[in-house]
Amino acid sequence: MKKKVIILSLTIVLIISLTINTYSRYASSGNVHINDITGNVKCSLEITNTGNDFSSNGYAQFRIKVKNTDEKGNLSKTPLSYYLVISNTNNLGKFKYIDSLGNGNIDFLERITTKTYTFRSDHLEVEQINVEVKTDAFVSEQVDFNVDLYCNQIVGK
Amino acid sequence: MKRKTVIIFLTCIIVLVSITATYSAFTIKITKTGSINTTQIGYCETNNILKFSECLIRNDSQKDLDSALTVIDTRTNNTDLKNLNSVEPINSYITTRREYNYSIDSNSNMATSSSATYSYVIENTSLYSNDSEPENISFNNTTGRYTYENSKTGTVKDIITTEDDINNGVYKYTCLNTTKDGNCNNLYIIYSYREYNNQYQYKSGVAYGSEVVGTSASSPGLYKTDDEYTTDSDEDGELDSNFTYFYRGDVNNNWVSFGGALWRVIRINGNGSIRMIYSGEENSSSHTGRNAVLATSTYAQKYKIDNQNITYRNGATYVGYMYNSRMTLTTSPNYKLKSEDSTSYRKVNDFVTFLNISAPAKYYFFDADSFNLNSNCNVDSGVCTMTCTNFDEDTGIGDNCIMSKWGDLVTNPDNFDETSVDSTTTGDKYINDNAKYTCWSNGTSDLTNGTVTVKCPVVSEILGNVKSGTTVNQGQAKVRYHGLFSDSYETATTNAEDSLVKQEIDKWYEDNILNNTDSNGNLLSDYLSDEVFCNDRSLRSGNGYNFDANATVSYFPYYRNISNKSPSLLCKEKNDRFTVSNTYGNTDLKYPIGLITVDEVALAGGMYSGMNYKYYLYIGYSYWTMSPTYFLSTYAITQAHAVNDSGAISSYVVSGTAGVRPVINLSSEVQLADGIGTEEDPYILKMN
Numbered sequence A: 001m002k003k004k005v006i007i008l009s010l011t012i013v014l015i016i017s018l019t020i021n022t023y024s025r026y027a028s029s030g031n032v033h034i035n036d037i038t039g040n041v042k043c044s045l046e047i048t049n050t051g052n053d054f055s056s057n058g059y060a061q062f063r064i065k066v067k068n069t070d071e072k073g074n075l076s077k078t079p080l081s082y083y084l085v086i087s088n089t090n091n092l093g094k095f096k097y098i099d100s101l102g103n104g105n106i107d108f109l110e111r112i113t114t115k116t117y118t119f120r121s122d123h124l125e126v127e128q129i130n131v132e133v134k135t136d137a138f139v140s141e142q143v144d145f146n147v148d149l150y151c152n153q154i155v156g157k
Numbered sequence B: 001m002k003r004k005t006v007i008i009f010l011t012c013i014i015v016l017v018s019i020t021a022t023y024s025a026f027t028i029k030i031t032k033t034g035s036i037n038t039t040q041i042g043y044c045e046t047n048n049i050l051k052f053s054e055c056l057i058r059n060d061s062q063k064d065l066d067s068a069l070t071v072i073d074t075r076t077n078n079t080d081l082k083n084l085n086s087v088e089p090i091n092s093y094i095t096t097r098r099e100y101n102y103s104i105d106s107n108s109n110m111a112t113s114s115s116a117t118y119s120y121v122i123e124n125t126s127l128y129s130n131d132s133e134p135e136n137i138s139f140n141n142t143t144g145r146y147t148y149e150n151s152k153t154g155t156v157k158d159i160i161t162t163e164d165d166i167n168n169g170v171y172k173y174t175c176l177n178t179t180k181d182g183n184c185n186n187l188y189i190i191y192s193y194r195e196y197n198n199q200y201q202y203k204s205g206v207a208y209g210s211e212v213v214g215t216s217a218s219s220p221g222l223y224k225t226d227d228e229y230t231t232d233s234d235e236d237g238e239l240d241s242n243f244t245y246f247y248r249g250d251v252n253n254n255w256v257s258f259g260g261a262l263w264r265v266i267r268i269n270g271n272g273s274i275r276m277i278y279s280g281e282e283n284s285s286s287h288t289g290r291n292a293v294l295a296t297s298t299y300a301q302k303y304k305i306d307n308q309n310i311t312y313r314n315g316a317t318y319v320g321y322m323y324n325s326r327m328t329l330t331t332s333p334n335y336k337l338k339s340e341d342s343t344s345y346r347k348v349n350d351f352v353t354f355l356n357i358s359a360p361a362k363y364y365f366f367d368a369d370s371f372n373l374n375s376n377c378n379v380d381s382g383v384c385t386m387t388c389t390n391f392d393e394d395t396g397i398g399d400n401c402i403m404s405k406w407g408d409l410v411t412n413p414d415n416f417d418e419t420s421v422d423s424t425t426t427g428d429k430y431i432n433d434n435a436k437y438t439c440w441s442n443g444t445s446d447l448t449n450g451t452v453t454v455k456c457p458v459v460s461e462i463l464g465n466v467k468s469g470t471t472v473n474q475g476q477a478k479v480r481y482h483g484l485f486s487d488s489y490e491t492a493t494t495n496a497e498d499s500l501v502k503q504e505i506d507k508w509y510e511d512n513i514l515n516n517t518d519s520n521g522n523l524l525s526d527y528l529s530d531e532v533f534c535n536d537r538s539l540r541s542g543n544g545y546n547f548d549a550n551a552t553v554s555y556f557p558y559y560r561n562i563s564n565k566s567p568s569l570l571c572k573e574k575n576d577r578f579t580v581s582n583t584y585g586n587t588d589l590k591y592p593i594g595l596i597t598v599d600e601v602a603l604a605g606g607m608y609s610g611m612n613y614k615y616y617l618y619i620g621y622s623y624w625t626m627s628p629t630y631f632l633s634t635y636a637i638t639q640a641h642a643v644n645d646s647g648a649i650s651s652y653v654v655s656g657t658a659g660v661r662p663v664i665n666l667s668s669e670v671q672l673a674d675g676i677g678t679e680e681d682p683y684i685l686k687m688n
Helices: A002-024 B002-026 B052-061 B065-077 B163-167 B406-410 B500-514 B556-563 B598-604
Strands: A044-048 A060-067 A080-088 A094-099 A111-113 A117-119 A126-134 A142-153 B027-037 B091-101 B117-123 B137-140 B145-148 B152-155 B171-174 B182-184 B187-196 B199-215 B221-225 B244-248 B255-258 B261-268 B274-281 B295-298 B303-305 B308-310 B328-332 B352-354 B362-366 B383-388 B401-405 B444-448 B451-456 B458-464 B477-485 B539-541 B553-555 B623-632 B637-643 B649-653 B657-660 B663-666 B671-674 B683-686
Touching (some): A060 A080, A080 A094, B052 B221, B052 B261, B052 B671, B052 B683, B163 B171, B244 B598, B255 B274, B295 B500, B362 B383, B383 B458, B383 B477, B500 B657, B539 B556, B556 B598, B556 B637, B623 B657
Antiparallel strands (some): A060 A126, A094 A126, A142 B027, B091 B199, B187 B199, B255 B261, B261 B274, B274 B663, B352 B477, B362 B401, B383 B451, B444 B451, B553 B623, B671 B683
């Protein structure tokens, strides 16, 4: 009987770890598929101005807008921290970001991770980040990219 | 045992469920994908776009012409050009904090009189020196300005933070202005002061300022609006062709090399000509600060009397890029007090309020018999002169004048008659005939062998005080002006003589463009197009030449850009459209060169009182526009718009000094020879 309990317990632990593992891979991909998650953390991501703006340094640039709401505009119920990972997917482009307070990376990189920001939960907050894009070529090239947004509940709040 | 197993099993299920639920509340990952085309260095050359105006438009988004114009349309539609109430780009500021401690003989630039008052607030800590949040002070990180609430008003001594204050957790903060909410770029704690030169001067304390750390998302590039060439080609009531395309924000692809200088393109005019502003000599080590202007100059010429510059120029005419110095002896406002003409209903409060009074300054006041308009003022010399004999410097008294602070005169009840028919609840009639006329500080004075000689273009006759209840304002006086004014709006706006700033510009043109050629022997002047430079003197208020209407003469550029934030590139009056031979304009120019307008500065991203270190017209040095502000009744001074050293649109007295940055227009036929439009590799041009 004792053996039975141990087996049962191990099975449950296995199920738990599988669930966590699965959940950690739980993400939308493609162009704007966000899985509906029942939870208190809400954030959203928008990419704009691809192809209309050049930065003052003469590079192509796009903007990322992050909000503490879901795509329907529902406010996050908890304060959260977040960061972005911007990566090239066709081995052509490099990126440099600058946020509204002037933070950013110095060199163009194929994959960049922004600093970690925070949002409160009592009102709408929006952060806009400009991303400059370049290649090593002198001609215009199409650069494909992914933007991953990681939002985490601030524990204890 | 079976029961025990069930309990364990259920417990595990509960744990599993709660972990899942908890985790789902902890983290979200969202992924989005996109693609973007990178820019091409040397886009115009590579794509063989020779016409320079087309190159500028297409390089803006590096697309074919139609697509590039669509991008400009979209960008423009996202911006409300009729309500430009913020700078572009919007800068992000953080606070700076520095302790200051001036040596005993240095000028701290923070001197004031003992009677001056300021708004201030109290906090219980020294701001930003630790993590504590201020209760009453706010810092706006998009304007770099400090504001406060719950402020008090106090004198110089009241705003000092003493050691006892600090020990009691009291820190006093002031913007050193009288504004209730502060609203300043520099905030101060003052620990100590000293008396210096009849003033108080702050010695030590903490100064809070700001610095730019970045910008919020912006859209630098070309935008469109209409100018004099824009038309309604299909006559459907809407303008649809020949728009002007202007640069706005922090662009860096509009540098042009021409005539030994670097220029920044301001806009492509509606006819395809290209307007650009001087940005320094091509081989200069930098193209900012003093290096980005060709000279520093007053806008209007100073008087020269007895080989002495009088740093004051009176009259509406001096807002003109060209002006008319013909003046008439005038009393303005030209109406009388009721006591002077029993049929008149004019009282003290109907006259002009003079505000340019410094509390600690001592002025010469002359008695009632010392001044007569026709004998003391001279049309040829352009000044009024008053003299006073046997002046004693120790007592400040002469035969027919005294030297005094206005505050001492205005607070003496013997100098006013509250019961006069001319007095009102807001102003009492002034009755001290021993100190009746003054130039204030709007002129020069000389004391030689006991004789005082004071010269200025306009003399103030003091008529009364300005009061609220029983409180008399020590910085104001009711006056009537006597002196030299234009006799009509037409006279004031006659383009008869060159302003000093125009003289500087024309001289530069003669030295650098007129007879010079490019490497192929083409005259540089052949590159240029004769386009309008708008010196918009259309009137928003006042009569345009004196203060008979008891109103400041205010011009439309001020109203459009400062009050209404709605710039326009249309120039209303033909007389104000400066051209050489283009008959759409006045044909009064000698050469096709002028100045930028305040409307163009606003469209480029500048704003009145709004610091902007990040748009392309910021050079860290002040410079003139050719847009009038006003002829101010309260100061009897004339002002024109300028861009100040923090990039903000400002208004400067025309006898003040600022940099000169000429503007020229390239012909629409000019072609691109080389370059990518950066400061390091500017566009180089050629003629077909």
